[in-house]
Amino acid sequence: MSDNIYVTKSSMPPFEQYVEEIRELWESGIITNNGVKLKKFEKELEQYLKVENVSLFVNGHMALESIIEAFDLKGEVITTPFTFASTTHAICRKGLTPVFCDINEDDYTIDVEKIESLITEKTSAIIPVHVYGNICNIEAIEKIAKKYGLKVIYDAAHCFGIVKNDVGVGCFGDASMFSFHATKVFNTIEGGAVSFNDDTLKDKLHLIKNFGISGEDNVDYIGTNGKMNEFQAAMGICNLKYIDENINKRKVIFERYIENLKNEKGIKLPLKQYLNKDVKSNYAYFPIVLDSYKKTREQLILQLKQENIYPRKYFYPITIKYFCYENMFSDNTPIAEKISNNVITLPIFDKLTIEQVDKICKIIKNN
Ligand SMILES: *Cc1c(COP(=O)(O)O)cnc(C)c1O
Numbered sequence: 001m002s003d004n005i006y007v008t009k010s011s012m013p014p015f016e017q018y019v020e021e022i023r024e025l026w027e028s029g030i031i032t033n034n035g036v037k038l039k040k041f042e043k044e045l046e047q048y049l050k051v052e053n054v055s056l057f058v059n060g061h062m063a064l065e066s067i068i069e070a071f072d073l074k075g076e077v078i079t080t081p082f083t084f085a086s087t088t089h090a091i092c093r094k095g096l097t098p099v100f101c102d103i104n105e106d107d108y109t110i111d112v113e114k115i116e117s118l119i120t121e122k123t124s125a126i127i128p129v130h131v132y133g134n135i136c137n138i139e140a141i142e143k144i145a146k147k148y149g150l151k152v153i154y155d156a157a158h159c160f161g162i163v164k165n166d167v168g169v170g171c172f173g174d175a176s177m178f179s180f181h182a183t184k185v186f187n188t189i190e191g192g193a194v195s196f197n198d199d200t201l202k203d204k205l206h207l208i209k210n211f212g213i214s215g216e217d218n219v220d221y222i223g224t225n226g227k228m229n230e231f232q233a234a235m236g237i238c239n240l241k242y243i244d245e246n247i248n249k250r251k252v253i254f255e256r257y258i259e260n261l262k263n264e265k266g267i268k269l270p271l272k273q274y275l276n277k278d279v280k281s282n283y284a285y286f287p288i289v290l291d292s293y294k295k296t297r298e299q300l301i302l303q304l305k306q307e308n309i310y311p312r313k314y315f316y317p318i319t320i321k322y323f324c325y326e327n328m329f330s331d332n333t334p335i336a337e338k339i340s341n342n343v344i345t346l347p348i349f350d351k352l353t354i355e356q357v358d359k360i361c362k363i364i365k366n367n
Helices: 015-028 034-048 060-070 085-093 138-146 202-210 228-238 243-261 299-305 335-341 353-365
Strands: 055-058 076-079 098-099 123-127 149-154 173-177 192-196 213-217 286-290 345-347
Touching: 015 034, 015 228, 034 055, 034 228, 055 060, 055 202, 055 335, 060 149, 060 173, 060 192, 060 202, 076 085, 076 192, 085 098, 085 123, 098 138, 123 138, 138 149, 173 202, 243 353, 286 335, 299 345, 335 345
Parallel strands: 076 098, 076 123, 123 149, 149 173
Antiparallel strands: 055 192, 173 192, 286 345
């Protein structure tokens, strides 16, 4: 149904450009395993993201599991439940125990005031999420991490291209994970990366994602298969040419939403990073949080769906409420729960028109 408006729509480069980019692969016959496209894309990304090192992965989740493994973390990890399944799952799948910290009401990132009381002698790391591209309070997190000797890995899946005071968001903490999934601001169909400052991590991550193979006849480590292939890398090379143009289009849409909704009582708009002049945003999401609004969330979603508009409840439920985690962890995150129960992420993507934004806002505001 081509008339349906979903929360996002994948950015695609011009078809001919992609075909041109992959032509070489038919000549060489090398379509994965650290090929020419991957190497080129890795370099281009390091530049674009303004980070020291990038290691590419088949998807963001594998990138996150791999960096957790690379740091050989043990015991407990402080994180938040207001995120995509991947963050909590990665921690648990690596044999660690998530300890859930609440979020703050301003930008829905980890509440730094509440971190220290959750630290025990078993804590080895903090894995915060830059939710919707809102950068966490990195200064406060760094201070706590230094004081207690903890690693910091950011889930930066929402943060492609975000820069604070000319520093790429991927430079913060010990490492950051990016996702290039089809639904994100920037995609390689599926794909992901870890960024990091410590050069020695490069070889470790390579071993992890390539079965631990260290030479033709040597396997030194019990690794997995997390490699990005050449077709993904080629998609990345092509999409990267359009990313700035794409983000600019999103900015126009984002500002139109604000213009249309700013006087609506009971709707909280995503203003914090938008008003922060130090941050170059990527306008990845447009979340609104209802606070005693004249309609309930379900009413509003129903009205939009009747017009073939499909917003999403990112993130609902919070991960701690998943069936697979039932009764496993203590739940002391009331703000995360409240935001999760009242949030709607509205459609935003490069091809969304101003007329469509106006239509969506009209439906929201109508009685
Ligand atoms: C998309 C996403 C991931 C996972 O990335 P994939 O590339 O889909 O594996 C992790 N964390 C957050 C917050 C995400 O939005």
